[in-house]
Amino acid sequence: MQREAKISNYFLVFYCVVCLLLLSLPLSAPVASLKAGIVYVLDPAVFTGEKAQERLEQLPERIRGLITADEENKVLRAQAQESLWLEDNLKQLSVENQRLRSLLGLRAPRGWSPLWARVMERDPLNRYHSFLVDAGQNEGVAVDDPVLGPSPAGLAVVGRVVEVRPLSSVVLLLTDELSAVAADISSETVEGLVQGQGDARLLLNYLPPGAKPQKGETVYTAPASAVFPGNIPVGTVAAVRPEDPFLAVESAEVRPEVDAAALADVAILIKGAARPAISEPAK
Numbered sequence: 001m002q003r004e005a006k007i008s009n010y011f012l013v014f015y016c017v018v019c020l021l022l023l024s025l026p027l028s029a030p031v032a033s034l035k036a037g038i039v040y041v042l043d044p045a046v047f048t049g050e051k052a053q054e055r056l057e058q059l060p061e062r063i064r065g066l067i068t069a070d071e072e073n074k075v076l077r078a079q080a081q082e083s084l085w086l087e088d089n090l091k092q093l094s095v096e097n098q099r100l101r102s103l104l105g106l107r108a109p110r111g112w113s114p115l116w117a118r119v120m121e122r123d124p125l126n127r128y129h130s131f132l133v134d135a136g137q138n139e140g141v142a143v144d145d146p147v148l149g150p151s152p153a154g155l156a157v158v159g160r161v162v163e164v165r166p167l168s169s170v171v172l173l174l175t176d177e178l179s180a181v182a183a184d185i186s187s188e189t190v191e192g193l194v195q196g197q198g199d200a201r202l203l204l205n206y207l208p209p210g211a212k213p214q215k216g217e218t219v220y221t222a223p224a225s226a227v228f229p230g231n232i233p234v235g236t237v238a239a240v241r242p243e244d245p246f247l248a249v250e251s252a253e254v255r256p257e258v259d260a261a262a263l264a265d266v267a268i269l270i271k272g273a274a275r276p277a278i279s280e281p282a283k
């Protein structure tokens with residue numbers, strides 16, 4: 001412990017001697033350069049601000065050039081970092097622009113007004129149950145409004161609104177076990193019921209005997225649907241279940257047209273013109 005104290009004292013004495021020596025020496029160019037270098041290393045802020053140019057002019061040319069070059073290097077590094085940030089933002093905006101342009105080309109069914117909303121939140125453990133979107137009562141959204149999503153063929157069924165808040169809404173997906181929609185297949189005008197199974201598949205149930213759904217056929221919403229407009233794509237027949245002699249109905253497995261678990265944007269359909277926002281009464 002005493003040894004460390006002695007070493008510290010030696011260093012203190014050494015620095016004091018150096019400082020006194022520098023103060024006593026005539027202010028020649030080498031001494032001024034050495035003083036400026038030490039000051040810049042210990043406190044660079046001395047050479048910034050309003051009086052920076054005045055202090056630099058008092059220094060020898062070489063040390064002035066070194067300090068100026070170091071300050072310019074700092075500025076260039078900051079500009080380079082800002083350029084990288086701007087370039088990253090530009091790429092993100094370009095991707096967002098392409099996404100929005102593709103959505104603008106999608107048309108809602110006649111007589112309905114689409115309200116585009118972003119998916120804000122979904123439960124990772126129940127991806128096929130529901131999610132939260134950023135449109136609500138203030139935008140005119142109401143319970144049971146149909147919700148569609150973009151697909152290669154256009155807009156397809158996603159689910160319906162089950163809860164409305166001022167700035168957001170909860171969408172119950174068609175893939176949820178509590179969801180169902182009246183539907184028919186493209187080759188026949190027979191009506192069945194598409195039911196959610198709690199995962200990435202649907203079941204087209206209650207088809208009348210003799211119905212012959214074919215693998216690969218498109219399933220559409222039926223005109224008699226209580227929530228959705230008719231002729232909206234629901235999915236594609238993935239497999240036809242064998243006929244059961246003890247059942248009076250046929251069924252088939254359906255692959256959804258839209259993977260609701262991967263959606264980023266949805267269209268909430270509003271009947272007729274968009275509803276006005278509901279404002280709170282004045283107090």
